Amino acid sequence: MVLLSDNEYTIEVAIRRAAQAFEDNDLHYGHGTETALDEASWLVLHALGLSPAIEPDYTQKLTAAQIADCNSLLERRIAERIPAAYLTGQGWFAGRAYLSDKRALVPRSPMAEFIADDFYGALDGIDSPRILDLCTGGGCIAIACAYARTDAIVDASDLSADALALAAQNVELHEMQDRVELLEGSLFEPVSNRYSLIISNPPYVDAADIAAMASEFSHEPMMGLEAGDDGLDLVRIMLRDAADYLEPKGVLVVEVGNSGEALEAAFPSLEFAWLEFANGGYGVFMLTREELLAGNIK
Known part of the structure; x- marks a missing residue:
């Protein structure tokens, strides 16, 4: 050819x-x-x-x-x-280049706009906020958060040692070693702090969408995509536990993509605020710590 x-x-x-x-x-x-x-x-x-x-x-x-x-x-x-x-070997997120290979998903998320647009005001009035990026993959969300708030300290966790190795290379590439700490473990397991913002682009693809995926997705690590029959396996844990790791009035921001409808059906006690993006994208919700506690998620 x-x-x-x-x-x-x-x-x-x-x-x-x-x-x-x-x-x-x-x-x-x-x-x-x-x-x-x-x-x-x-x-x-x-x-x-x-x-x-x-x-x-x-x-x-x-x-x-x-x-x-x-x-x-x-x-x-x-x-x-x-x-x-x-x-x-290169992906782009929030206007900056990152190393990209098969150890983690290709950088892509409408949350780049949320981060670049001053977190839509979610961190206004908070000095030196602490931010947690769950399921960080190659680290682009965590690093973008550190760029957006130069006074922030950012923790980033992932279960995959391979993904964290790539994230470490990106942290070094962007000279963020003093600003971004990488933690190995599942979701909150390696975490001991409380945060003003917990942000995540976790695996959220349901079984039907996994079965229908184009060939391009087969090159990405499946553990970064699949999340059970309804795509909510990890999000359920986040909703249950996030309040324990948020400061008062802290916020949880999570991308769930096509699984948004299933999410609202599964958690009718929560009033999800769905973020809107000028540059396209959907399926990202925000909840405060107080809303999570009021939802009484078990």
Whole structure:
């Protein structure tokens, strides 16, 4: 399979031809991009040694060697259905690049907007807040929180030693060793502090969605995706225990994606506040410590 021939191409033409090939081969997106054009742009620019965050000179002509480099990445994307973040070794979250590989899910969550937009005011008036990121994976949410609140101390827990090894590399990459502490264990097991904010993008995919997933998801660690028949195995524990680890008026913010309807049906005593995102995304709720206690979750 050769997507780009030895003909002269500009960057723009190479991207558009790659995008058309992606569409022709029914690729799935959602691991950092939403369209064939965005995915093709990311891969072509990476092959050329350019950042996808900086607009290139689209009229620049490619050399034969550059075309070969592009083909190598583009052909693997089609043949092996590997997400672009794993092919490039880099994912993006809240405007910053992170190391990304198969030890943890590709960085992606609408909570990037929540974090970048000053936590929607949830931490207003709190000096030196302590934040806990549950199921941190590669650490991007924890690190983004530390960037957003320079006075915050952030703890980040995960059950996977492999994911925490990747998170440690990202902590070092962003020079956050003094701000972000990584804890190994399931949810609250390694935790001994109380927090102003507990945030989590946990496994929340239900059994039906797992069975219907596109091939791209098979490259990610399944323990970061599946969460029982209704997708709520870990969220149930969070709702039961989070109040014990929150400061008064502290908040719990959790992404549950398509499992939101099942969540509301399972916990009718809780009044979930569902966050809205200007840049797209859904399925993220907020509850205060007081709301959790009033819900009397057992």
